[in-house]
Amino acid sequence: MSDPLLRVDDLQVQFFTEDGVVRAVDGISFDVHEGELVGLVGESGAGKSVAVSAIMRLIESPGKIVGGRIEFDGETLVEVETGPDGDPYRTEATMPDGELRERIRGREIAIIFQDPMESLNPVFTVGGQLREFIELNRDFSEREAREEAVSMLREVGIPEPEARYGDYPHQFSGGMRQRVLIAMALACEPSLIIADEPTTALDVTVEAQILDLVEDLQDRYGTSFVWVTHDMGVVAEICDRVNVMYLGEIVEQAPVDDLFYETKHPYTAALLDSVPRPDQTVEELNPIKGVMPEAIDPPSGCRFHTRCPEAREACTTTNPDCREVGFGDPPHRAACIKHDAFDAAYSGSPPLDAAAQQGFDVSLSGGETDD
Ligand SMILES: Nc1ncnc2c1ncn2[C@@H]1O[C@H](COP(=O)(O)OP(=O)(O)OP(=O)(O)O)[C@@H](O)[C@H]1O
Numbered sequence: 001m002s003d004p005l006l007r008v009d010d011l012q013v014q015f016f017t018e019d020g021v022v023r024a025v026d027g028i029s030f031d032v033h034e035g036e037l038v039g040l041v042g043e044s045g046a047g048k049s050v051a052v053s054a055i056m057r058l059i060e061s062p063g064k065i066v067g068g069r070i071e072f073d074g075e076t077l078v079e080v081e082t083g084p085d086g087d088p089y090r091t092e093a094t095m096p097d098g099e100l101r102e103r104i105r106g107r108e109i110a111i112i113f114q115d116p117m118e119s120l121n122p123v124f125t126v127g128g129q130l131r132e133f134i135e136l137n138r139d140f141s142e143r144e145a146r147e148e149a150v151s152m153l154r155e156v157g158i159p160e161p162e163a164r165y166g167d168y169p170h171q172f173s174g175g176m177r178q179r180v181l182i183a184m185a186l187a188c189e190p191s192l193i194i195a196d197e198p199t200t201a202l203d204v205t206v207e208a209q210i211l212d213l214v215e216d217l218q219d220r221y222g223t224s225f226v227w228v229t230h231d232m233g234v235v236a237e238i239c240d241r242v243n244v245m246y247l248g249e250i251v252e253q254a255p256v257d258d259l260f261y262e263t264k265h266p267y268t269a270a271l272l273d274s275v276p277r278p279d280q281t282v283e284e285l286n287p288i289k290g291v292m293p294e295a296i297d298p299p300s301g302c303r304f305h306t307r308c309p310e311a312r313e314a315c316t317t318t319n320p321d322c323r324e325v326g327f328g329d330p331p332h333r334a335a336c337i338k339h340d341a342f343d344a345a346y347s348g349s350p351p352l353d354a355a356a357q358q359g360f361d362v363s364l365s366g367g368e369t370d371d
């Protein structure tokens with residue numbers, strides 16, 4: 001396989017709050033090849049948004065990238081190492097702020113957020129904003145930019161784009177606004193688009209239309225995507241490869257079919273089990289038990305062990321890395337010691353029964369972690 005377009009290597013992001021250090025992203029690695037749509041999936045608070053914001057270096061105080069490296073198209077967007085004093089510092093390889101702002105953000109990498117109203121200015125027309133964005137970012141005259149804006153609106157499925165050009169954002173429906181944001185993201189012909197739950201607020205029919213549009217555009221433009229979602233249905237629909245996140249870590253990484261049919265991590269299995277199926281009644285739904293613990297004080301060992309139906313004693317002490325556990329290319333990786341790839345004495349270890357886990361949960365609030 002060719003070199004990836006985006007490579008995230010051991011990324012760590014922390015928030016330094018009054019209550020303590022939140023390890024929002026705790027050493028994740030994944031990559032995206034040209035033309036690939038890669039999913040980042042997990043429950044609320046798993047660290048998905050923080051991870052994708054870090055790619056664009058949009059982490060704000062009290063947050064900080066404290067380790068790892070992000071490479072894009074052969075260039076180092078950020079590289080953080082730990083100095084002799086124990087403090088993280090950006091290495092010289094890190095791209096300067098100005099260059100990142102002018103050459104990368106919006107042009108090479110575009111980002112689409114959940115709420116279009118946050119990205120669109122309510123006092124300017126939709127067409128005007130798109131035109132100005134194109135004018136600013138590409139070498140176009142005002143007239144050319146206007147034509148391009150109209151053609152982009154048509155491209156993303158806005159009916160009668162010339163007539164709608166002068167409308168204000170509030171005159172568009174939620175789905176139409178999301179289409180405008182996609183037009184804006186595509187306007188500079190970026191090689192990577194990061195989409196942070198862009199369809200979560202839409203109803204399912206509109207969501208399905210937007211997902212179709214994205215697939216269609218991806219075919220035509222060959223754009224790569226990182227797609228953040230908590231919805232396994234969306235994952236099944238559009239992703240080529242998937243990373244499953246739990247409490248700041250990637251616990252499983254696989255091509256989409258392998259993830260669904262050769263599931264290797266109990267958390268992924270639980271996520272899949274919680275997706276409603278047509279043949280199930282409400283009573284038969286299987287929500288994941290318990291709530292996700294806090295990233296400020298994650299459980300020792302495997303972070304999922306407090307909710308995992310397959311947890312054993314050994315899981316309380318070993319925090320596994322994400323290792324190749326299946327054959328295949330691209331590889332299937334999981335962070336669970338029940339697999340042979342881990343020599344962690346899982347099979348000889350006694351199961352954690354529910355009561356024991358309860359007790360463990362309580363002692364956890366004492367605040368000790370050991371990884
Ligand atoms: N500004 C901040 N200050 C302190 N903690 C933060 C801040 N932003 C995020 N966090 C913490 O980082 C962790 C990851 O948050 P993040 O928003 O990335 O989750 P997410 O997976 O995107 O969830 P969601 O599906 O709800 O969007 C959470 O524990 C969150 O509380």
Ligand code: NI
Pocket residue numbers: 048049050196
């Ligand atoms: Ni988020």
